[in-house]
Amino acid sequence: MSDPTIDRDADAGGPIQSRVKLRRVPLRTLLPNLVTLLALCAGLTGVRMAIEGRLELAVYLVVLAAALDGIDGRLARLLKGTSRFGAELDSLTDFVNFGVAPALILYIWGLHDLGHVGWVAGLVLAIGAALRLARFNVALDDPNKPAWAGAFFTGVPAPAGAIGALLPIYLEFLGTPRSPIGMPVVAIYVVFVAFMMVSPLPTWSGKQLGARIKRAYVAPALIAGALFVALLISYPWLVLTLVVLVYLALLPLAFAHHRRLTLRDRAAAGDASAGS
Incomplete structure (x- = not known):
């Protein structure tokens, strides 16, 4: 019986080529996906680390996953290696890193004191x-968005x-005492963050940060970036707390x-309809 997946030349009587050809994938399309997988490893x-009681390291890894998430998309656009596969992988990774991981970390940290209520709060976040x-x-597939909507x-x-949902953990690391009254407030705050994610509230995307900047601002931008990283390493909980509070304060400005x-x-x- 002949192989149906192979064409045979009637004259030569031999196989010409397989119907299914394997295309070579450019290396530039793999690098962004590798960064995405590194982010997934960090989140998991x-x-x-949270299960083992090493909560500080657990939070560090979620922050690292967020940083890698900001890199992979820009790297893909820079290398012209964007793909549908990469977009789907990025979405699945983001669900694990920013839905499942923070929910479990918060539950292990303190929401478990509330029993089923704490677990429901974690579920709502995920x-x-x-x-x-x-x-x-x-x-992404909406063709009717105006040009400025990408911002x-x-x-x-x-x-x-x-990052925002983990704010109660930052505050405890800064010395804020945990109290029985405070944990229900934490559950309410976690649910609030979940609703903010699915709300229609417009927020700045931050994609403009990857655009070109004037040459005169290159050195100040590099110094500012280095200063932020140094402060984040030296005073992680204070910096993360300030970042979350500033972000929440900017939400009304983005809406306006x-x-x-x-x-x-x-x-x-x-005006256009009136003039026509």
Whole structure:
């Protein structure tokens, strides 16, 4: 019986080629996916560290996963190695790192004191991250978005939500005492972060940070970046707390900016229809 997957030359009587050919994948498309997998390893290892009682290291690894998540997309665009596979892998990784991992870390840290209520709060956080990522993937295919919409996310992005949800742990590491009254407040705060991720609230995406900057600002930007990393390493809990508080304070400004741009487009559309 002949192999149906192989064409045979009627004249030569030998196989010409297989119907299914394996394409060579450029190396530049693999590097961003490798960074994504490193982020996944960081997030999963953070869960292991939390189980072992090494909560500081667990939080470090979630923060590292968030940093790697910010690198892989930019690296893919820089190397022109974007792909549908990479986008799907990134979404699945983000769900684990910024939905499952912070929920389990928070539960192991203190939400377990609330029993079922604490577990439900963790579940809501993970579900919020999943819904947030699913909505983001669908929104990518929306052809009706204005050009400026790329500077905004709808809802708090999953990495920011994960970093923000861990705020109670930062505060405890800074010396804030844990109390029975405080843990229900933590559960409410975690649920609040989950709803912020799935809310229609516009937030700045931060993608403009990867754009070109003027040559005169290159040195100050490098110094500012180095200073931030040095402060994060030296005073991690204080810096992370300040980052979360500043981010929360900027949410109303992002909403006002988005509303102003929306009203400008509506006014321009109204003028165009009136002139036609």
